[in-house]
Amino acid sequence: MxxxxxxxxxxxxxxxxxxxxxxxxxxxxxxxxxxxxxxxxxxxxxxxxxxxxxxxxxxxxxxxxxxxxxxxxxxxxxxxxxxxxxxxxxxxxxxxxxxxxxxxxxxxxxxxxxxxxxxxxxxxxxxxxxxxxxxxxxxxxxxxxxxxxxxxxxxxxxxxxxxxxxxxxxxxxxxxxxxxxxxxxxxxxxxxxxxxxxxxLRVLQELAPKDPDALAVQFTRYDDLTDEQREAVEAIGRKGYVVVRERKRPVVGHGLLKPTQAARTVQDRIPFGFTTALFTIAWKKLGVRPLVGDPQPERTDERYCLYDERHDDYGYTEAYIAKLVRECATEAGFRALLGTAPRDKETGAWVGPPPVGATPPWRRSRPPAEQAVEANTVRSA
Structure with missing residues (x-):
């Protein structure tokens, strides 16, 4: 039946x-x-x-x-x-x-x-x-x-x-x-x-960068919205089209980040410091792009990185940023990917056992004079 x-x-x-x-x-x-x-x-x-x-x-x-x-x-x-x-x-x-x-x-x-x-x-x-x-x-x-x-x-x-x-x-x-x-x-x-x-339904065109895991049409239930979002939805229903749509023109490299921007974005999302040097170690380890001087620089992992022939450099995607954040959000993951101990991004102190030969931790809040005294003491020792 x-x-x-x-x-x-x-x-x-x-x-x-x-x-x-x-x-x-x-x-x-x-x-x-x-x-x-x-x-x-x-x-x-x-x-x-x-x-x-x-x-x-x-x-x-x-x-x-x-x-x-x-x-x-x-x-x-x-x-x-x-x-x-x-x-x-x-x-x-x-x-x-x-x-x-x-x-x-x-x-x-x-x-x-x-x-x-x-x-x-x-x-x-x-x-x-x-x-x-x-x-x-x-x-x-x-x-x-x-x-x-x-x-x-x-x-x-x-x-x-x-x-x-x-x-x-x-x-x-x-x-x-x-x-x-x-x-x-x-x-x-x-x-x-x-x-x-x-x-x-009130259908709004999605302007966010494409998510490889997203469906073409996704439904958000009213009960799952915040109070502020519900007010906006109800206003649309009462007044008609009150959303100002910004049309995205074709732009070369839209949504891609340069290495410095990408490293800073990753650092903002994890508890550890993340420099461009660490960013370089990561793309080499994950193989997202060829090495410098490779005769075929366009052979990248297109999910994470795209080659710009005009400027002879690379742009990195939001998906790659998200991957690095997942990999480096914990001490164990950070060490596994980058082969080194992470530093706390606020204090600069090593998290867990420091690398062999590492210098003592520094603190941004301490005056330069105290840091100089500590450096002299270390040299004397």
Missing amino acids: VGASRDEAQLAVRLYNDPSEIRSFEGFVVHMHLAWLYLLHAELTRDDVDFRYWRTQGRARRLERIDGEPKRWDLATCVRHRWSGDADPVRANLEFFIALRNKIEHRYAREQQALTAAVGGQSQAFLLNYEEELTGQFGRGSSLATRLRFPVFIGSFTDEGERTLRRLRSQLPASLRTFIAEYDAGLDESVGRDPRYDFR
Whole structure:
């Protein structure tokens, strides 16, 4: 039953994302309806709940049958059993689509695109709620995440695409616009604002340097934001586009650091001193670039270092900085990579056993005269 439910959900999404399908949105609603029905029937079967319809004839209690088969609960009955509270946003979303299916089935073929644009948020919540229920009841192994990927599309990514979608919404028949408005008006405010009823996203283009471990589209949950970030998100939702986008022009060497800058950045992020001399030891040890004078200087590890032919030098990436920070953040890691003991970057004192022949530790806070006295004493000894 769970397998059949997942198949219906995948078919629903495939239809929704197929612009050549005349009744794409109707197909999405119908097949998601079946996906939910099979899923909730699977839960009831697992929990030994009798979800057949019975009728009473005199003192006898008899099963209702259709073509000889017991009649089982429809989706609306299953939903009321699963979510008993009237103010549950998942239930509100499901009941919205149950009512919408009754209105659009075999009707409004010409308004499929307009309807898709008008209730896109509810449609996304319809699917995400299904995924949440599916994995919550039958384990993460049942997830559709690997089968349903973020589609490649234009939509509101372009100005003309956004204008087209807004025009489509205005073309929705008055009867459907009235139905949607009246249904939303009858909801508790907390339900209407809940993403489990109507899931909406504000997509912002990412301008940060590319992270090799990041996905093309990443979702940040509202609950994971700080209070300040939540205020900014809510302001965007209320006022529209209030983010000033800085366009990155093509720049040679953008995001790359010179050795001195890179060494200083690493030192800022670890508790030890980190000089350009240590930086040189590190790139030689890790083999991120050829040695000076190599006939093929461009043969670098491109994750960490790139050769600039025009200036005949090298730039180092943020990924390489992060790698050095991971390697050198502890005394053991520092010694293993660089072959020497680290110094505390505030006091200059050796951390752990100093190297053979090392000079006594110095302290920045001491006057130069005291440092000179100490140096004379050492020479005398």
